[in-house]
Amino acid sequence: RKEVEQDPGPFNVPEGATVAFNCTYSNSASQSFFWYRQDCRKEPKLLMSVYSSGNEDGRFTAQLNRASQYISLLIRDSKLSDSATYLCVVNGKAAGNKLTFGGGTRVLVKP
Amino acid sequence: GAVVSQHPSWVICKSGTSVKIECRSLDFQATTMFWYRQFPKQSLMLMATSNEGSKATYEQGVEKDKFLINHASLTLSTLTVTSAHPEDSSFYICSASGGPRTYNEQFFGPGTRLTVL
Numbered sequence: 001r002k003e004v005e006q007d008p009g010p011f012n013v014p015e016g017a018t019v020a021f022n023c024t025y026s027n028s029a030s031q032s033f034f035w036y037r038q039d040c041r042k043e044p045k046l047l048m049s050v051y052s053s054g055n056e057d058g059r060f061t062a063q064l065n066r067a068s069q070y071i072s073l074l075i076r077d078s079k080l081s082d083s084a085t086y087l088c089v090v091n092g093k094a095a096g097n098k099l100t101f102g103g104g105t106r107v108l109v110k111p
Numbered sequence: 112g113a114v115v116s117q118h119p120s121w122v123i124c125k126s127g128t129s130v131k132i133e134c135r136s137l138d139f140q141a142t143t144m145f146w147y148r149q150f151p152k153q154s155l156m157l158m159a160t161s162n163e164g165s166k167a168t169y170e171q172g173v174e175k176d177k178f179l180i181n182h183a184s185l186t187l188s189t190l191t192v193t194s195a196h197p198e199d200s201s202f203y204i205c206s207a208s209g210g211p212r213t214y215n216e217q218f219f220g221p222g223t224r225l226t227v228l
Contacts, residue, residue, distance in 0.1 A: 041224070
């Protein structure tokens with residue numbers, strides 16, 4: 001089983017709609033959780049950290065469910081520019097600030 | 112955020128040659144740098160963790176003699192792909208963290224696309 005699993009998509013989303021997707025992680029000792037965004041042929045960029053109580057950043061809302069070991073990302077009022085691959089990232093090991101990346105969920109926002 | 116650069120941004124080489132990729136933290140001192148590899152339609156896979164002044168720690172399955180990592184200063188780490196072969200063609204990305212300014216967040220370089228003919 002992969003340490004971090006995501007639905008690869010693509011999620012085809014009409015502009016202005018809401019889209020949500022999850023990520024599951026296998027290591028119950030994971031401490032930190034993040035969503036990164038990666039555009040085609042570019043490096044990943046931090047979208048937001050995910051906090052235990054859930055957090056919101058503009059149109060983006062992230063939730064963490066430790067009991068079920070998943071995190072979620074919700075995008076409201078989708079923009080064309082939101083089209084990207086969203087990477088779920090977990091610090092999967094106890095030492096060294098290592099990050100473990102999920103395979104990514106591809107989101108395509110269409111007019 | 113902190114800035115990390117990589118050079119070159121892309122490289123094409125012949126099979127059997129060695130390629131060096133540089134990763135620099137431009138405005139902070141990176142005590143730790145990470146090297147990742149990403150094949151098409153796959154996720155980033157950590158290859159090795161590099162701490163300044165010490166030997167890199169390689170992930171399982173990554174050949175340390177093939178992927179030479181040097182982290183000689185707090186702002187520079189290099190990855191050398193020795194005797195590159197077509198199966199080494201990939202997107203190599205570094206990240207850097209360290210120091211109070213980065214709060215242990217990893218900042219990614221723009222990546223280097225390696226194509227081995």
